[in-house]
Amino acid sequence: MTALATPSPSTVDAVARGRVRRASRRRLVVVALAVLVVTAYTVSLMVGRTSYPPGDVLRVVLGEEVPGATFTVGRLRLPRATLALVAGLGFGLAGVTFQTMLRNPLASPDVIGISSGASAAAAFAIVILGWSGTAVSLTAIVAALTVALMIYTLAFKDGVAGTRLILIGIGVAAMCTSITSYVLSQAGAWDYAEALRWLTGSLNGTTWEATVPALLALVVLAPVLLSRTRDLSALQLGDDTASALGVRVERTRLVAIVAAVGLIAFATAACGPIAFVSFLAGPIAARIVGPHGSLLVPAALVGALLVLVADLAGQYALGTRYPVGVVTGVLGAPYLIYLIVRTNRAGGSL
Amino acid sequence: MTLVDTTPSPDAALSRRPGSARFLWLLVVLAVLAALMATSVAIGSRGVGWSDIVAALGGSSNTIEEAAVTKRIPRTVLAVVVGAALGLAGAVMQGVTRNPLADPGVLGINMGASLAVVVGLAWFGLFTATSIIWTAITGAALAAVFVHAVGSLGRGGATPLKLALAGAATSAALVSFLTAIALPRGDIAEGVQSWEVGGVGGASFATITPVLPFLLAGAAISILSARSLNSLALGDELAAGLGERVVLVRAVAAGGSVLLCGAATAVAGPIGFVGLVVPHLCRLLVGVDHRWLLPFSALTGACLLTAADVLGRIVARPAEVDVGIITALIGAPFFIAIVRRQKVREL
Numbered sequence: 001m002t003a004l005a006t007p008s009p010s011t012v013d014a015v016a017r018g019r020v021r022r023a024s025r026r027r028l029v030v031v032a033l034a035v036l037v038v039t040a041y042t043v044s045l046m047v048g049r050t051s052y053p054p055g056d057v058l059r060v061v062l063g064e065e066v067p068g069a070t071f072t073v074g075r076l077r078l079p080r081a082t083l084a085l086v087a088g089l090g091f092g093l094a095g096v097t098f099q100t101m102l103r104n105p106l107a108s109p110d111v112i113g114i115s116s117g118a119s120a121a122a123a124f125a126i127v128i129l130g131w132s133g134t135a136v137s138l139t140a141i142v143a144a145l146t147v148a149l150m151i152y153t154l155a156f157k158d159g160v161a162g163t164r165l166i167l168i169g170i171g172v173a174a175m176c177t178s179i180t181s182y183v184l185s186q187a188g189a190w191d192y193a194e195a196l197r198w199l200t201g202s203l204n205g206t207t208w209e210a211t212v213p214a215l216l217a218l219v220v221l222a223p224v225l226l227s228r229t230r231d232l233s234a235l236q237l238g239d240d241t242a243s244a245l246g247v248r249v250e251r252t253r254l255v256a257i258v259a260a261v262g263l264i265a266f267a268t269a270a271c272g273p274i275a276f277v278s279f280l281a282g283p284i285a286a287r288i289v290g291p292h293g294s295l296l297v298p299a300a301l302v303g304a305l306l307v308l309v310a311d312l313a314g315q316y317a318l319g320t321r322y323p324v325g326v327v328t329g330v331l332g333a334p335y336l337i338y339l340i341v342r343t344n345r346a347g348g349s350l
Numbered sequence: 351m352t353l354v355d356t357t358p359s360p361d362a363a364l365s366r367r368p369g370s371a372r373f374l375w376l377l378v379v380l381a382v383l384a385a386l387m388a389t390s391v392a393i394g395s396r397g398v399g400w401s402d403i404v405a406a407l408g409g410s411s412n413t414i415e416e417a418a419v420t421k422r423i424p425r426t427v428l429a430v431v432v433g434a435a436l437g438l439a440g441a442v443m444q445g446v447t448r449n450p451l452a453d454p455g456v457l458g459i460n461m462g463a464s465l466a467v468v469v470g471l472a473w474f475g476l477f478t479a480t481s482i483i484w485t486a487i488t489g490a491a492l493a494a495v496f497v498h499a500v501g502s503l504g505r506g507g508a509t510p511l512k513l514a515l516a517g518a519a520t521s522a523a524l525v526s527f528l529t530a531i532a533l534p535r536g537d538i539a540e541g542v543q544s545w546e547v548g549g550v551g552g553a554s555f556a557t558i559t560p561v562l563p564f565l566l567a568g569a570a571i572s573i574l575s576a577r578s579l580n581s582l583a584l585g586d587e588l589a590a591g592l593g594e595r596v597v598l599v600r601a602v603a604a605g606g607s608v609l610l611c612g613a614a615t616a617v618a619g620p621i622g623f624v625g626l627v628v629p630h631l632c633r634l635l636v637g638v639d640h641r642w643l644l645p646f647s648a649l650t651g652a653c654l655l656t657a658a659d660v661l662g663r664i665v666a667r668p669a670e671v672d673v674g675i676i677t678a679l680i681g682a683p684f685f686i687a688i689v690r691r692q693k694v695r696e697l
Binding site for chain 2: 320
């Protein structure tokens, strides 16, 4: 890391040109992703058992009364599609924050048990305590923060080794999932499909009541994370380098963890831990954008796109109406295996 | 535990000889198992008196109390059998892979058996007990081969970290597929939901009998490979130098453990962490000699699962907690403790 003597002008030129090229590619990708997300959102408002033209949908969204569409689109599809959008953005953003901070694609909140902690708490609050609304979200966030703290403390032994953290996270996830299973088994008359909400995530029967807290959390917490983009990227270089670059390492990490866990917890309280979205969004975004620059915005968009498309596919493309988490799980788990295979083959340490 | 208190303090000279210490531990474990089995028959959501238990053990089921006890007998037997199978399978797997984190649950092998059974139920109309067991064993074997293949790619072969990650990822994938298959089929889904967690609640002798031959075969293969596992523990080169056919031995022993956990999963669902916890405890008691470790793991596994089942009946009276949930709650902290103890490089 010794600074080079004055680099030759041609090198400076090449670096500058490369930077411009990559920045413009990034912009292009972000715009394209945003267009896709808006399209998917619009489509999920339009199609269904009865489809409505975009004009009707727009009039409903603007508050006009359209016979039939006002109920179907305004009451059924709008909260559902909005929650898909919000949860996807939140999961993607939180996932890539963890992956960046811990420098490991496996260290996403759904692999290391933070999502399952939030889910267990939400299920407990709803099923056993009979709570609803904001109280559930708050329970979920307290539990998720506790789980995050627990994993970090347990993994801390002469510093935190990524591998140890991931294995401990897998253990914690197993515990949280078994708590969820227990809570669900206490519920009695719950059907399997409804129980899956808390095991893999589902958007079925979404209401505004569930969507609004998650939306508010996104509005508050996403800017917090996005304002730290530069510091988070610096953390990727290692703590020492980051602090040499003037980043307040501990503070950045604390803020990022709390914000990311908050996003996860609020989204999970509304729709369950939609399987593997926070794990998948970061690596997919990295593939599209390339290795340079921050992944926060692209990953959030990829997350939203994943949830919206998976929910559409789960509802209409397959014979049965699958909860969204089952679709993302079937897509995501093989990718997880692929990632492990690729890393193992390359001889890298995870 | 009671036995230790009542036994006169063992001869100091004898207790220094490992053989006698092991023998003493054997008696202790047997006594604990007997006590747990008695507890399992006696305790449940309905309180029963001793006279009812004695009458029920004699074959009578005239009163409700006696009938309740009669229902608890096969359940206890199933817990003992499945616990022994999983404990033994875990010990063999830890020996074969020389991996402290190996366990039929952690490595995703139980989940492979489960998915195979659900596929069989959904598409091939498997409803006879024997065909379900064969399917489960096939699924377990496929999952074992797959996880080992993924985990041993690349530098350093199958390290504990890589195997555990491959197992966790494979489990996650298999659960997703299982859910996707079971969900649209209401008839299966209901059974799968409780079975997915792992339980011994609905046991009857009619469901236990068909698996026994498979479990006995698996146990025999495992116990017979104990000596070879001792050689493998020295490392592949040394074991080969001692005249072991390393690949063959490994395949045979792994086959034995796959038989055990596949058949156990076929009757009780995927129960995790028993095979992880038990061999570690037994190593503390009897050391690393597999000729002692394997039988001990079977006995201790039986104790653990019976205790977990009893606990599951007590904590949520009058409801029950599935035994798979209890073992996960006990076993996951244990898993974490082992991970913490390992040096990073060994992971």
